[in-house]
Amino acid sequence: MAAERSGRGGVVLLVLIILVAVVAVGVVVLARSGHVPQLRGEQCTVQVDETYAELDLEQAENAALMAAIATRRGLPARAVTIAIATAYQESKLRNIDYGDRDSLGLFQQRPSQGWGTPEQIMRPRYAINRFYDGLVKVEGYRSMSVTEAAQEVQRSAYPEAYADHEAYGRALASALTGNSPGAFTCTLKAPGEGDATPGANGLTPPAEAVRVAVREGFGRLPTGGYAADGVSTGHSEGSKHYEGKAVDVFFRPVTDESRRQGWAVAQYLVANAHRLGIATVIFDAKIWTARRSPQGWRDYTVPDRSGDRAILEHRDHVHVDVA
Numbered sequence: 001m002a003a004e005r006s007g008r009g010g011v012v013l014l015v016l017i018i019l020v021a022v023v024a025v026g027v028v029v030l031a032r033s034g035h036v037p038q039l040r041g042e043q044c045t046v047q048v049d050e051t052y053a054e055l056d057l058e059q060a061e062n063a064a065l066m067a068a069i070a071t072r073r074g075l076p077a078r079a080v081t082i083a084i085a086t087a088y089q090e091s092k093l094r095n096i097d098y099g100d101r102d103s104l105g106l107f108q109q110r111p112s113q114g115w116g117t118p119e120q121i122m123r124p125r126y127a128i129n130r131f132y133d134g135l136v137k138v139e140g141y142r143s144m145s146v147t148e149a150a151q152e153v154q155r156s157a158y159p160e161a162y163a164d165h166e167a168y169g170r171a172l173a174s175a176l177t178g179n180s181p182g183a184f185t186c187t188l189k190a191p192g193e194g195d196a197t198p199g200a201n202g203l204t205p206p207a208e209a210v211r212v213a214v215r216e217g218f219g220r221l222p223t224g225g226y227a228a229d230g231v232s233t234g235h236s237e238g239s240k241h242y243e244g245k246a247v248d249v250f251f252r253p254v255t256d257e258s259r260r261q262g263w264a265v266a267q268y269l270v271a272n273a274h275r276l277g278i279a280t281v282i283f284d285a286k287i288w289t290a291r292r293s294p295q296g297w298r299d300y301t302v303p304d305r306s307g308d309r310a311i312l313e314h315r316d317h318v319h320v321d322v323a
Contacts, residue, residue, distance in 0.1 A: 044186040044271060045296075048171040055172075057274050059093040060186060062106060062124055064271035067176030068217035069128050071264050077177045078142050083131055085169035086150040089161050095124055107131050107154070125216075176271070178264035182286055185296040186270050190289075191277040191323035198244030202226040206277050206322040210269070211247050213276060217268055222250040225319070236303045240280075246321035254316050259284060266318045282319040290323075 044060035046053050055063065066083045070076075087093050090108040099108045102118075105127045109115035120126045134153040135141055141149040146169065150162040175184035196204035203211060203226050211223055225231065225241045225248035232242065240246040249265055251258035266283040273281070273290060281288045287300040302312045310316045 080173035178260035240321040
């Protein structure tokens with residue numbers, strides 16, 4: 001009987017060893033694919049239909065900037081899909097300062113091929129705009145495969161590889177252009193409460209940085225909720241508007257298109273929440289907070305007060321505040 005128990009114990013141990021090995025191999029494969037960060041913690045996720053992917057914070061910021069610039073330029077979500085898939089293949093969506101020969105940056109653009117100076121190429125905004133400059137010159141790119149369109153711009157030695165990231169690019173593009181509301185979120189550590197003094201326009205420096213970031217990403221969108229002498233009415237009790245820590249970005253009148261634009265800005269802000277110290281984003285009766293970020297976008301409970309429901313539910317404006 002002792003020998004029999006010993007034999008069964010050996011089988012169980014062998015099974016456990018095999019299971020551990022299989023899990024370890026799976027983790028390595030996912031990590032090497034780049035679609036799942038190697039270390040859990042602060043990260044972002046996108047879920048559109050059956051496509052799910054995870055990004056680290058740098059990848060999220062770069063993907064969001066690609067979507068914002070395309071929105072500002074009036075380009076379709078297809079352009080963003082192509083850009084993200086291309087940059088993922090070239091740099092894993094990271095602004096790297098090395099590559100094959102003199103290749104640099106998000107798209108591995110080469111100074112020797114006329115893409116710009118090394119300093120220019122290493123600026124994500126410049127690199128993204130240069131990619132789109134090339135893409136819009138490709139006749140019929142909207143109906144081309146990612147491989148065909150990307151290759152027309154990049155002239156890669158391995159053009160087939162771009163297709164591997166099409167679903168990933170499409171999901172991010174759909175979310176970050178506002179076509180898939182609430183599909184993009186980030187899990188972050190809540191920022192510590194700041195004590196900055198409001199400046200000349202009534203916003204604290206961190207809140208002003210958020211306002212500038214929205215303008216740099218999307219252009220001159222109408223904003224409010226702040227004033228040079230501060231605001232004292234018009235918001236819920238305890239609102240950060242009264243501290244100069246909140247900005248509203250308006251999308252009026254409320255239409256399907258304004259809703260899409262609002263979600264593009266809302267999810268751009270979440271993608272940049274870590275960098276900008278954002279605590280809260282509210283839009284379209286949904287709320288994201290850094291403090292409860294593992295829960296993603298949640299239903300927003302409207303304050304118990306009278307007023308226009310579109311305003312109270314934040315359907316005509318994106319609210320963003322900082323710590």
